[in-house]
Amino acid sequence: MTSTVRYDDVEVGTELPAQRFPVQRVNLIMYAGAAGDFNPIHWNERFATSVGLPDVIAHGMLTMAEAARVVTDWVGDPGALLDYGVRFSKPVVVPDDGRGAELAVSGTVVEKLDGNRVAVELVARSGADKVLTKARAVVQL
Amino acid sequence: MALDARFIGRSYPPTEPYEVGREKIRDFAMAIGDNNPAYHDPDAAKALGHPDVIAPPTFPVIVGFLASRQLIADPALGVDYSRVVHGEQRFVYTRPVRAGDRLTAVLTVDNIRQAAGNDLLSTRAEISTADGEPVVTVYSTTVVRGEGK
Numbered sequence: 001m002t003s004t005v006r007y008d009d010v011e012v013g014t015e016l017p018a019q020r021f022p023v024q025r026v027n028l029i030m031y032a033g034a035a036g037d038f039n040p041i042h043w044n045e046r047f048a049t050s051v052g053l054p055d056v057i058a059h060g061m062l063t064m065a066e067a068a069r070v071v072t073d074w075v076g077d078p079g080a081l082l083d084y085g086v087r088f089s090k091p092v093v094v095p096d097d098g099r100g101a102e103l104a105v106s107g108t109v110v111e112k113l114d115g116n117r118v119a120v121e122l123v124a125r126s127g128a129d130k131v132l133t134k135a136r137a138v139v140q141l
Numbered sequence: 142m143a144l145d146a147r148f149i150g151r152s153y154p155p156t157e158p159y160e161v162g163r164e165k166i167r168d169f170a171m172a173i174g175d176n177n178p179a180y181h182d183p184d185a186a187k188a189l190g191h192p193d194v195i196a197p198p199t200f201p202v203i204v205g206f207l208a209s210r211q212l213i214a215d216p217a218l219g220v221d222y223s224r225v226v227h228g229e230q231r232f233v234y235t236r237p238v239r240a241g242d243r244l245t246a247v248l249t250v251d252n253i254r255q256a257a258g259n260d261l262l263s264t265r266a267e268i269s270t271a272d273g274e275p276v277v278t279v280y281s282t283t284v285v286r287g288e289g290k
Contacts, residue, residue: 021174034172035203039225051223052286060227065173065199072198077189078179078237081198085231085280134229 004076007116007141016074016107016120021066023058023092023126024100031062045096057091063103063131064088067124070107071137082117083138090129101126107137116141144260144285148218148250153211158243158271159204166196166240173197186239196238202230205266205279208246212264213283220262220285228261228282235275243271251280258287 028042037059040047048056064086072078094101104125111119122135163183170180178185179195186194213220238244245268252263266279 027172027174030172034169035206037206039222041223041226047223057226060230061199061202062173064230065175065197068198069175072175072177078177078198079189079191079195081232081234081237083231083233084198085229087229088227091226 003080003139003141005074005141007112007118010109010112010118010141012109012112014109016070016109018104018106019066019070019073021069021103021105022100023062023066023094023103025056025094025096027062027100028056028058028094031059031065035059035061037061053091053093055093055095058094058101060086060088060091063092063124066103067105067122067132067135068137070105070122071120071139074107075139075141080140081137082140084136086122086132086135088131089133090126090131092126092129092131103131110136113138143255144218144220144253144262146253148212149253151212151250153208153248155245155247156204156208156211158245159207161196161238161240161242161244163194163240166194166200169200169203170197173199183240191237191239193240196240198232198234198237200238201232201244201268201277201279202281204244204246204268205248205281208248208266209264209281209283211248212250212262220283224286226284226286228284229263229280230282231280233278233280235277238276242276244268244276245271246279260285260287
């Protein structure tokens with residue numbers, strides 16, 4: 001593993017560069033195909049509303065994949081990720097209005113661990129909603 | 142209707158080996174919009190010390206998903222798939238998945254519980270190579286939304 005970030009340069013409170021990800025229907029279609037998850041709540045508005053959702057929602061796993069970018073882009077080598085977990089607290093609702101949704105992700109180092117590892121806490125928002133909670137990654141530096 | 146708690150602790154046989162190819166990794170990386178060269182360029186991956194392109198961190202969910210189908214589609218458990226949403230997800234890596242891996246998963250039901258009128262189904266998929274080398278453990282909690290929710 002070849003992290004571009006040095007353990008000694010990182011402190012608790014170090015902020016990772018934040019990122020924004022546009023999420024449109026086409027991204028959900030692409031993700032469905034690539035991941036093999038064709039649950040219609042992710043592409044069929046008629047179905048999504050019939051089961052009580054406000055509209056089509058993004059795959060939680062797409063949100064989780066995008067949020068990981070804040071960590072993997074920071075360290076350079078995605079193989080440095082040792083542990084990555086999230087709770088999906090709110091859905092990312094993706095309307096078919098030409099704009100879709102936007103995911104905003106930030107990350108902060110919350111703990112320095114032994115063996116040159118650090119724990120990062122991620123915050124992911126879509127509009128006013130916090131869509132991930134308990135989003136934490138452990139990275140080998 | 143509450144899911145049958147007798148499924149807790151149940152394990153399923155290892156899934157058929159899933160062959161991880163470079164193009165599938167690129168396809169997945171493109172679908173999540175990630176241009177990290179470690180996913181696309183074998184030379185870039187090698188420069189980082191990996192034998193071939195590696196997969197994005199959430200890629201193992203594909204193998205975990207194949208394994209969890211054995212449970213979700215089990216009529217004896219009776220999950221209404223149309224009411225399923227994702228609750229929690231965690232990956233604990235021994236090493237990154239990479240092109241050339243032949244991966245198999247053993248699924249275990251860790252917990253079934255009820256909260257706020259929903260069923261929460263927690264599973265663990267231990268993913269290893271067909272030769273038995275551990276790669277990643279995928280923890281997943283599925284929420285089966287209660288009626289009228």
